[in-house]
Amino acid sequence: MYPRKFDYVAVGSVAEAVEALRATEGAKVMAGGMSLLPLMKMRLLSPTTVVDIGRVPGLDSIEDRGDHLAIGALVRHADTAANELVRTHAPALATAASLTGDVQVRNRGTTCGSLAHADLAADQTAAVLALGATLVAQGPSGTREIPADEFFVDTLTSALEPDEVLVEVRIPKGGTGSAYDKLGRRGGRSDYAVAGAAAWVERSNGTVTAARVALTGVGTKPTRARGVEEAIVGTDGSASAIEAAARRAVEGVTVLEDLYGSEEYKAHLAEVYVARALAAALG
Structure with a gap:
């Protein structure tokens, strides 16, 4: 099945993405597209506009920030799974990322995209809950931090507002x-x-x-x-x-x-x- 007609916008910054979401009712963010596009093909979701953040610089890194790891919005599942920092400090997330989808999905889809999708049977959602992660969203009023415990609201429903972009997930270090x-x-x-x-x-x-x-x-x-x-x-x-x-x-x-x-x-x-x-x- 083919998606319904939609507009497509490729943005160059998170601020542009937020503005596009704010200006267009029913718009949706796309990072890797592995969660969004199947729903669109089945017509379970029909956004008026797809806001593609795939070319936004600075969102594809995993950083060690002392007391936590920061995983950017464009970090692929495969990168999360293979990264030594994640494997050392958050093995639950590394394993969950390695078991997400198939090889094609892991090399195209993103960790943050999977979290924002909030599927009830996804892998990395459970890992970030157990790890006590914090999810960082950017919207018209700036950024806000959302504890993982408060992020997953219901089936395919997260705490993100319609005009917010999930820009990173922070994983605390520590524990046995x-x-x-x-x-x-x-x-x-x-x-x-x-x-x-x-x-x-x-x-x-x-x-x-x-x-x-x-x-x-x-x-x-x-x-x-x-x-x-x-x-x-x-x-x-x-x-x-x-x-x-x-x-x-x-x-x-x-x-x-x-x-x-x-x-x-x-x-x-x-x-x-x-x-x-x-x-x-x-x-």
């Missing part, structure tokens, strides 16, 4: 480790997640002192598994502690039945992949 794992829709780890989990942990003197765990593919949006976090903190991080914590994977989560599994099946998968992510993060 992080990890991501999933069951993909095509079996193994291929395609969108039927259920996936990301975990970040901090351990001191043999005790888990802090943890963040997030689910994707299970509910209406990427979400924190706070019951798991509560259960694992204060334990020794042993296999039995992980197993007990994972039993609370869908506590407070609205589990969705879909073509890929019943509520019971997805709840079971959530427990399995939370346990795997925690075990890998604790190393």
Whole structure:
């Protein structure tokens, strides 16, 4: 199927993109296009104007800023996956990026684009939640910082305003480790997640002192598994502690039945992949 008619604007700066979004109702930003264009082809989304930021300079880098990493809006999935800074300080995100889509998608699509798309079964959304990331948006009034916990509002709905551009995601350094794992829709780890989990942990003197765990593919949006976090903190991080914590994977989560599994099946998968992510993060 072909998209409906739309106007196309290639901008040279974020300020130009913001102005184009502000001036045109129904306009949408395109970075790599791997999330936007399929929806347009299926006519599930029909923007009046596509604002292409792909040529904007200065948005394609990953920077070490001391206490955090900054990943720009045009950094490709493949670059996020392969970058040594990300692999060292945010392995959950590196793994999630490496499992996003296929080779073509990973070499064209962007990490920030995937986050802005806010798909309920995407990979990197769970990773940034578990890592406690901050997303930076630029709009007519300047920039604002949005905690990852507040960014994913609902299915395909983020906290971005219609005239804002997601310009970078900031990943804090620190913690003992992080990890991501999933069951993909095509079996193994291929395609969108039927259920996936990301975990970040901090351990001191043999005790888990802090943890963040997030689910994707299970509910209406990427979400924190706070019951798991509560259960694992204060334990020794042993296999039995992980197993007990994972039993609370869908506590407070609205589990969705879909073509890929019943509520019971997805709840079971959530427990399995939370346990795997925690075990890998604790190393």
